[in-house]
Amino acid sequence: MSLNHLYSILVFFCGWFAYSQIDSTEVNFVKFKGDEAFKSSIELKEVYVFAPLKFKDSKAIYSYLLLKRRTLKVYPYAKLAADKLKELNDSIVDIKKKRHQKRYLREMQHYIEGEFSEELKKLTRSEGQILIKLVHRQTGSSTYDLVKELRSGWRAFWYATTAKMFNLNMKAEFHPDHIHEDYLIEDILQRAFMDDILEFQQSALNYDFAKLHNKWSDPKNSRNKL
Numbered sequence: 001m002s003l004n005h006l007y008s009i010l011v012f013f014c015g016w017f018a019y020s021q022i023d024s025t026e027v028n029f030v031k032f033k034g035d036e037a038f039k040s041s042i043e044l045k046e047v048y049v050f051a052p053l054k055f056k057d058s059k060a061i062y063s064y065l066l067l068k069r070r071t072l073k074v075y076p077y078a079k080l081a082a083d084k085l086k087e088l089n090d091s092i093v094d095i096k097k098k099r100h101q102k103r104y105l106r107e108m109q110h111y112i113e114g115e116f117s118e119e120l121k122k123l124t125r126s127e128g129q130i131l132i133k134l135v136h137r138q139t140g141s142s143t144y145d146l147v148k149e150l151r152s153g154w155r156a157f158w159y160a161t162t163a164k165m166f167n168l169n170m171k172a173e174f175h176p177d178h179i180h181e182d183y184l185i186e187d188i189l190q191r192a193f194m195d196d197i198l199e200f201q202q203s204a205l206n207y208d209f210a211k212l213h214n215k216w217s218d219p220k221n222s223r224n225k226l
Contacts, residue, residue, distance in 0.1 A: 078134035140204035
């Protein structure tokens, strides 16, 4: 075999190997604990990159830290409200008889009162008002509407605790797109979710946090910014 012939064969196989590598349709699949099937890609959690907070003076710093402390304290109760409301709605659908529904409602009411009434009584008025807003964030309904509908014993849950003690605005709603303090609360929550300080739960309301950030970063949209 001549040297030129051997060279031609080597060039052919090298070219074929390179082509086969480029044209390969081999796909790697992964399966994590809890998955039902293999996946060709890994789903990553949405990540926000937060800009450093800026404060105009020490008073603003204190106000923000106070709001943060209150928000982190009451958020778990708002999440619980959403969890129990979903549990209630899912269960009521399967309970056909009215008397069985009423009994289930009483059991839910007694559970809530027994587990959380004493803790809620310790909330300050400011903490209670933030909690009411966060209940709206998590459920999509105001505390007033939840109480009015009596779907899960919310009347006893609220009037026996914070609302009765402090005469709070039960109709208060969460509007981070219109109210700057509500945006700050949302910012506090998002930072806490990213740092695994709070357990994430999707808001029942429709808004885009990134767009909220852009809006409130514009000085003309807030006269009382930090």
